[in-house]
Amino acid sequence: xxxxxxxxxxxxxxxxxxxxxxxxxxxxxxxxxxxxxxxxxxxxxxxxxxxxxxxxxxxxxxxxxxxxxxxxxxxxxxxxxxxxxxxxxxxxxxxxxxxxxxxxxxxxxxxxxxxxxxxxxxxxxxxxxxxxxxxxxxxxxxxxxxxxxxxxxxxxxxxxxxxxxxxxxxxxxxxxxxxxxxxxxxxxxxxxxxxxxxxxxxxxxxxxxxxxxxxxxxxxxxxxxxxxxxxxxxxxxxxxxxxxxxxxxxxxxxxxxxxxxxxxxxxxxxxxxxxxxxxxxxxxxxxxxxxxxxxxxxxxxxxxxxxxxxxxxxxxxxxxxxxxxxxxxxxxxxxxxxxxxxxxxxxxxxxxxxxxxxxxxxxxxxxxxxxxxxxxxxxxxxxxxxxxxxxxxxxxxxxxxxxxxxxxxxxxxxxxxxxxxxxxxxxxxxxxxxxxxxxxxxxxxxxxxxxxxxxxxxxxxxxxxxxxxxxxxxxxxxxxxxxxxxxxxxxxxxxxxxxxxxxxxxxxxxxxxxxxxxxxxxxxxxxxxxxxxxxxxxxxxxxxxxxxxxxxxxxxxxxxxxxxxxxxxxxxxxxxxxxxxxxxxxxxxxxxxxxxxxxxxxxxxxxxxxxxxxxxxxxxxxxxxxxxxxxxxxxxxxxxxxxxxxxxxxxxxxxxxxxxxxxxxxxxxxxxxxxxxxxxxxxxxxxxxxxxxxxxxxxxxxxxxxxxxxxxxxxxxxxxxxxxxxxxxxxxxxxxxxxxxxxxxxxxxxxxxxxxxxxxxxxxxxxxxxxxxxxxxxxxxxx
Numbered sequence: 001x002x003x004x005x006x007x008x009x010x011x012x013x014x015x016x017x018x019x020x021x022x023x024x025x026x027x028x029x030x031x032x033x034x035x036x037x038x039x040x041x042x043x044x045x046x047x048x049x050x051x052x053x054x055x056x057x058x059x060x061x062x063x064x065x066x067x068x069x070x071x072x073x074x075x076x077x078x079x080x081x082x083x084x085x086x087x088x089x090x091x092x093x094x095x096x097x098x099x100x101x102x103x104x105x106x107x108x109x110x111x112x113x114x115x116x117x118x119x120x121x122x123x124x125x126x127x128x129x130x131x132x133x134x135x136x137x138x139x140x141x142x143x144x145x146x147x148x149x150x151x152x153x154x155x156x157x158x159x160x161x162x163x164x165x166x167x168x169x170x171x172x173x174x175x176x177x178x179x180x181x182x183x184x185x186x187x188x189x190x191x192x193x194x195x196x197x198x199x200x201x202x203x204x205x206x207x208x209x210x211x212x213x214x215x216x217x218x219x220x221x222x223x224x225x226x227x228x229x230x231x232x233x234x235x236x237x238x239x240x241x242x243x244x245x246x247x248x249x250x251x252x253x254x255x256x257x258x259x260x261x262x263x264x265x266x267x268x269x270x271x272x273x274x275x276x277x278x279x280x281x282x283x284x285x286x287x288x289x290x291x292x293x294x295x296x297x298x299x300x301x302x303x304x305x306x307x308x309x310x311x312x313x314x315x316x317x318x319x320x321x322x323x324x325x326x327x328x329x330x331x332x333x334x335x336x337x338x339x340x341x342x343x344x345x346x347x348x349x350x351x352x353x354x355x356x357x358x359x360x361x362x363x364x365x366x367x368x369x370x371x372x373x374x375x376x377x378x379x380x381x382x383x384x385x386x387x388x389x390x391x392x393x394x395x396x397x398x399x400x401x402x403x404x405x406x407x408x409x410x411x412x413x414x415x416x417x418x419x420x421x422x423x424x425x426x427x428x429x430x431x432x433x434x435x436x437x438x439x440x441x442x443x444x445x446x447x448x449x450x451x452x453x454x455x456x457x458x459x460x461x462x463x464x465x466x467x468x469x470x471x472x473x474x475x476x477x478x479x480x481x482x483x484x485x486x487x488x489x490x491x492x493x494x495x496x497x498x499x500x501x502x503x504x505x506x507x508x509x510x511x512x513x514x515x516x517x518x519x520x521x522x523x524x525x526x527x528x529x530x531x532x533x534x535x536x537x538x539x540x541x542x543x544x545x546x547x548x549x550x551x552x553x554x555x556x557x558x559x560x561x562x563x564x565x566x567x568x569x570x571x572x573x574x575x576x577x578x579x580x581x582x583x584x585x586x587x588x589x590x591x592x593x594x595x596x597x598x599x600x601x602x603x604x605x606x607x608x609x610x611x612x613x614x615x616x617x618x619x620x621x622x623x624x625x626x627x628x629x630x631x632x633x634x635x636x637x638x639x640x641x642x643x644x645x646x647x648x649x650x651x652x653x654x655x656x657x658x659x660x661x662x663x664x665x666x667x668x669x670x671x672x673x674x675x676x677x678x679x680x681x682x683x684x685x686x687x688x689x690x691x692x693x694x695x696x697x698x699x700x701x702x703x704x705x706x707x708x709x710x711x712x713x714x715x716x717x718x719x720x721x722x723x724x725x726x727x728x729x730x731x732x733x734x735x736x737x738x739x740x741x742x743x744x745x746x747x748x749x750x751x752x753x754x755x756x757x758x759x760x761x762x763x764x765x766x767x768x769x770x771x772x773x774x775x776x777x778x779x780x781x782x783x
Contacts, residue, residue, distance in 0.1 A: 019031060019032040019062075019287065019300075020032070020287055020289070020298065020300050020306060021062075021063075021064060021289050021298070022042075022289055022291040022294070022296060022298050023064055023068045023291065024066065024067075024068050024291060024292070024293045024294070025068065025291070025293055025294055026042060026291040026293065026294025026295075026296035027041065027042055027043070027294070028040065028041065028042065028048070029041075029042050029298070029306065029308075030062065030064060030071070031306065032059045032062065033050075034058055034059075035052050035053070035056050035057060035058055035059060035075075036050045036051060036052045036059065037050075037051045037059055037062055037071070037073055038050050038051075039051070039085060042296075042308065049085065049086075049088045051071070051073065051083055051085065051088060053073060053075045053077075053079060053081045053090075053093075054079075054081075054090075054093070055075055055077040055079055057075040057076040057077040057079075058075065058076045059073050059074065059075055060074050060075065060076055060101045060102055060103060061073070061074045061102050061103060061104050061105045061116075062074065062105070063105045063106055063107055063114070064085075064107075065107045065111035065128075066107055066109055066110075066111050067111045069084075069111065070082060070083070070084075070085075070091075070107075070111065070128060071083040071085040072105060072107075072114055072128070074096060074101070074102035074105060074116065075101075076101050078095060078096045078097075078098060078100075078101065078102070079093060079094070079095060079096065080093070080094050080095075080096050080102070080116070080126075081093050082128060092131060094131070096116060096118070096124075097124065097133065097136075098116065098118035098119070098120050098122055098124065099118070099120040099122075100118055100119035100120040101118065101119050102116045102117070102118050102119075103117055103118060103119050103143050103144060103145050104116070104117040104144065104145055104146055104147050105117070105147065106147045106148050106149060107128075107149070108149040108153060109149065109151055109152075109153045110153045111128075112127060112128060112129045113125055113126065113127060113128070113134070113149070113172075114126045114128050115147040115149065115158055115160075116147070117140075117143075117144030117145065117146065117147040117160055117162075118143075118144060119143045119144075121138070121139075121140045121141060121142055121143070121144060121162060122136060122137070122138055122140070122144070123135075123136075123137040123138075123140065123144055123147060123158070123160050123170065124136050124137075125137075125158065125172065134172070135170075135172060135175060137158075137160070137168075137170050137175075137177070139168070139177060140160060140162035140164070140168060141162055141163060141164045142162050142163030142164065143162060143163055144160050144161070144162045145161065145162065145163070145187070146159075146160060146161040146188060146189075146190070146191060147159070147160045148160075148191045148192075148193070150193070150197060150214070151193045151194075151195070151197045152197040155197070156171065156172040156173050157169060157170070157171060157172070157178070158170040158172060159191055159200070161188040161191065161202075163187065165182070165184045165185060165186060165187060165188060165204070165206075166180050166181060166182045166184070167180070167181040167182075167188060167191065167202060167212075168180055168181075169181065169217060178217070179217045181202075181212060181217060181219070183202070183208075183210045183219045183222060184202065184204040184206050184208065184210065185204075185206040186204050186205040186206035186228075187204060187205050188202050188203070188204045189203050189204055189205060189229060189230050189231060189232075190202070190203045190229075190230075190231045190232050190233075190288075192232060192233055192234045192252075193214075193234070194234055194237075194250065195236070195237070197214065198213065198214055198215060199211060199212065199213065199214065199220075199234075199250060200212040200214050201232055201234055201252050201266075202232075203225075203229040203230075203231065203232035203254060204229060205228040205229065205230075206228075207224060207225055207226055207227060207228055207229070208222055208223060208224050208225065208229075209222075209223045209225055209229060209232050209252065209254065209264070210222050210223075211223070211250070211266050221266060221267075221269065223264055223266065223269040224269070225254050225256070225262070225264065225271075227254070227256040227257055227258045228256050228257045229254045229255070229256040230255055230256050230257070230284075230285055230286050230287060230288070231254070231255045231256075231285070231286075231287050231288035231289070232252050232253065232254050232255075232288075233252060233253045233255075233288055233289070233290045233297070234250065234251075234252050235251045235252060235253055235263070235290075235311070236292065236311075237249070237250065237251075240312050240313075242273075242312065242313040242314070243263045243272070243273045243312070243313070243314060244263055244272030244273035245263065245265075245272065245273075246272075247265075249265060249266065249267050250265075250266035250267065251263055251264065251265055251266065251272070252264055252266060253288070253297070254288075255285035255286075255287070255288035255299050256284070256285055257284040257285075258277060258284075259277055259283030259284050259285060259301070260274055260275040260276065260277045260285075261274075261275045261285070261288070261297075261299060261309070261314055262274045262275070273314070275314060283301055283302070283303075284301065284302040285299050285300065285301055285302075286300050286301065286302055287299065287300040288300070290311060291311075292311075295310065295311040295312055296308055296309070296310070296311060297309040297310075297311045297314070303337070303339040303341070305341075305354065332344055332345060332346055332388065332392060333345050333604065334365060334367070334374060334386075334394075335593075335606060335612060336362040336363070336364070336365050336376065336593075337606075339361060339362070340356075340357075340358040340359055340360055340361060340362060340378065340380070341354045341355060341356055341358075341362075342354070342355040342357075342358075342362055342365075342376055342386070343355070344388070344394050346392055353393070353394055355386065355394055355396070357384050357396045357399070358376065358378040358380055358382065358384065359378075359380045360378050360379035360380035360406075361378060361379045362376050362377070362378045362379075363377055363378055363379060363406065363407065363408045363409075364376070364377050364407075364408060364409050364410045365410070366410050366411050366412045366420075367412065368412045368413070368417045369412075369414060369415070369416075369417070370417065371598075372387055372388050372389075373385060373386070373387050373397075373412075373417055374386055374388075374412075375410050375412055375420050376410070377407035377408070377409070377410040377422055378406070378407060379406040379407075380406075381401055381403045381404065381405065381406060381407060381424075382399060382400065382401040382403075382407070383399065383400050383401070383407060383410060383420065383422055383432065383452065384396050384398065384399045384400075384449075385397055385398035385399070385420070385434070385438065385452070396449050397438055397449055397450060398434070398435075398438055398449050398450040398451070398452050399449050399450075399451065399452065400432055400451065400452030400453065400454065402430060402454045402457070403422065403424040403426055403428065403430065404424075404426045405424050405425035405426035406424065406425050407422050407423070407424045408423060408424060408425060408464065408465070408466060409422065409423040409465060409466060409467050409468050410422050410423075410468070411468045411469055411470045412470070413470055413474050414470050414471070414472050414473070414474055415472070415473065415474045416474070417434060417439055418433065418434060418474070419431055419432060419433045419434060419455075419474075419492070420432040420434065420452075421468050421470055421477055422468070423460075423465030423466070423467065423468040423479060424464075424465060425464045425465075427459055427460065427461050427462065427463065427464065427465060427481075428457050428458060428459050428460065428465075429457070429458050429460050429465060429468060429477070429479055429489075429494065430454040430456070430457050430458075431454065431455050431456040431457075431491070431492060431494065432452045432453070432454055432455065433453075433455050434452070435450055435452075437450060438450050455492065456492060456493065456494050458489070458494035460479045460481070460487055460489070460494075461479065461481035461482075461483050461485070461487070462481075462483050463481050463482035463483040463506070464481060464482040464506075465479055465480070465481050465482075466480055466481060466482060466506065466507060466508050466509070467479070467480040467507065467508060467509045467510045468480075468510070469510045469511050469512055469519075470491070470512075471512045472512060472514055474491065475490065475491055476488060476489070476490065476491065476497075476512070476533070477489040477490075477491050477494065478510040478511075478512065478519055479510065480507030480508065480509060480510035480521055481506065481507060482506035482507075483506070484501070484503050484504065484505060484506055484507065484523075485499050485500060485501050485503075485507070486499070486500040486507055486510050486519065486521050486531070487499050487500070488500070488519070488533065488536070498536040499536065500519065500521065500529075500531045500536055500538075502529060502538050503521065503523040503525055503527070503529065504523070504525040505523050505524035505525040505548070506523065506524050507521050507522065507523050507524075508522050508523065508524060508548060508549065508550045508551070509521070509522040509549070509550065509551045509552050510522075511552050511553060511554060513554050513558045514554055514557070514558050515554075515557060515558035516558060517532065517533040517534060518530050518531065518532065518533065518539065518558075519531045519533060520552050520554065520561060521552070522549035522550065522551060522552040522563060523548070523549060524548040524549075525548075526543065526545045526546060526547060526548065526549060526565075527541050527542060527543050527545075527549065528541070528542040528549055528552050528561060528563055528573070529541050529542075530542075530575065540575065540578055541578075542561065542563070542573050542578060542580070544571055544573075544580045544583075545563065545565040545567060545569065545571065546565075546567050547565055547566040547567040548565060548566040548590075549563050549564070549565050550564055550565060550566055550590060550591060550592055550594075551563065551564045551591065551592070551593070551594035552564075552594075553594055553595070553596050553603070554596075555572075555596055555600055555603070555617075556600060556617075556619075557600065558575075559574070559575055559576065560572060560573060560574055560575060560581075561573040561575060562594065562596065562603060563594075564591035564592075564593075564594045564605055564607075565590075565591060566590040566591075568585065568587040568588050568589055568590070568591060568607065568609070569583055569584065569585055569587075569591075570583070570584040570585075570586075570587075570591065570594075570605060570615070571583050571584070572584070584615065586605070586611070586613045587605065587607035587609050587611055587613070588607075588609040588611075589607050589608035589609040590607060590608045591605050591606070591607040592606060592607060592608065593605060593606030593607070593612075600617070601616065601617045602614060602615060602616050602617065603615040603617075636655065636659060639655060640652055640655055640656060640664065640668075643655065644667075644668065644671045647675070649668065649671070649672050649681060649685045650685050650688050650689075652668045652671075653665065653668050653669075653672075653685055653686075653689065653693075654689065654693060656668045657689075657693045657696045657697065660696070662700040662703050662704070665697065665700050666700070666704055666710060666713060669682070669713045669716070669717065670713060672685060673712075673713065673716065682716060682717070682720060683720050683724070686717060686720045686721070687720070687724055691733075692734075694721065694725075694733070695733050695734050695735065695736075697717060698717075698718075698721065698733060698735075698736065698739050699735065699739060701714040701717050701718055701739070701743065702714075702739050702742040702743055705718075705742070705743055705746045705747065705750075706742075706746055708750065708753070711746070711747075711750045714743075715747070715750070718743070718747075
């Protein structure tokens, strides 16, 4: 048996504008993930709550009130939900009245008004305390993707931006549009205000930021920032030497498609500080938010990483992903997602390191036996070897290239840390020996990375190689390909020993048994096959997946198989009898990753739905629980027998009812009825029961009454209850109406049967009395 552990989905909808945010204290992080808003504890990285609206539709927008008390979410079903988010309960649900989904929302500084901007071009204002709509502003062309209240609540001004690249200023008092501010030539991505409320900053995808004077409603400065800006934040007006902020003038920070945070001086338009840019795609920043009280800055990257910085120095405080990966290793787990970066998670603290190096998507990983060294291969046609030091820090220690196409599979040597094998779309396998320098303890992360050279290259198949596996003794290599075959090779020369043919589609995974000379293969034809290494014959075929089987692993010391498929299911198979003993459903898309822990007690799966799930083997726990239940049943059965033997009927009946076993209760009633003074005994016993016990007894009577053999016991109990309980009391019983409905038809049938039997018996009696035997003639007397 296997039980699901922890797994939280990564934001499949793309964490974009307004899709992630911090509370004022910087202790909680909110982000949208499909139909849910996940709330994380910033300190531990743990998911505290996962909120989902009743309609189970995707969340299109959310906002947290400035006092941190109220969270409002909007769904694609045009419903708004107001949450007491700490308790995880909805306090109010109402229709948005927009004719298209709500694209954005914002609270006013007093936390009493909420503005919503819709895809229908309307802006609505709601009083969340009194629960009613206060304003409806029309006139914005296209989608309203930005709304913001003026920081001074007495001004009662609302700002909105739609697809026409202008900012509209609405007066809540006059219920009209006061001004239309035009300065941008592309979509406006953020509006932010100074603490005194006199200045507003707008950022856009037209690579400029505009500073506005809110008293005159005029643009005072246009700052070219040379990148498409997704968010701009005004920094507190205080010196911050580490950010190049030396004066108290207005400074702002931008986040955009260059992937680095930059600080600008508004007065001069100069960039006074810029983060170092990291290589690789997916680094673009899509959102940025400041928690002033905690001096924390949150930025979100295009590949869904949430980065938390100290706002005064831009030092990385914590790097969380909006998913908590847990792994089979003792302390850490490494994950390759749809990105050139690798993510390494510490299981205790949920701290995440992001490893840069590959320039295209990482396709496969494997870990050496001791667990400190691991290898990765990617679409960039290269491989890299990484080492984790004792402190848990990871660095690249070796890299190699030589394949002419993307490298889709990698396997480490099993006995010692001596070599790597890679398989590529160029139909070749390469053997990479690890140099001695790499294995000596002296070389650390600071030593730089060693260059790997391939020792042997072998063209193995006519199509892509999807999987390679090294045998536990390091002497054999198996390859699985899109050409529907698996092949066995002798290492280190890569000589062909034989071919495994029989699958109808390409192979996704090959795996050696840790105990026997057996190879397992998983194929796109939906089957798993076991092959003998001696004669290459097929020993067993496991059928059960409806779609491609993507990964297979031996578990329980080689006696079981765990497989994952493109249908999102995991299946556990017992090899001995070909039986699928458990099907596990936790993913909604193709399960590409499957790895088992060394102790064989946990498994890790990763899928295209951006979830990683940790599974725990609960077979022993389930068996122990089952055994304890059986022992408890035996003890109770013995106690019941003793009570019946001692004619302690009340205790026996109470025990039988507590076991919730109608048949056992029936046995007790039958035992009471066999007693010479059965009528009185039954009455006294039933009437001494508690009310909940009588309710249970009435429910059992319904079951017994359906059977003509047991109806007499049911009617006897029913008779006692009807004679001694007042009708009002009986009607107050839980579920009494359903019980009566179940009792009536069968009772009528039993009475009809008894009436027919009585008629037949009376007729028989009548016949008996009317059958006169003729008097025999007297015997003649002898003369």
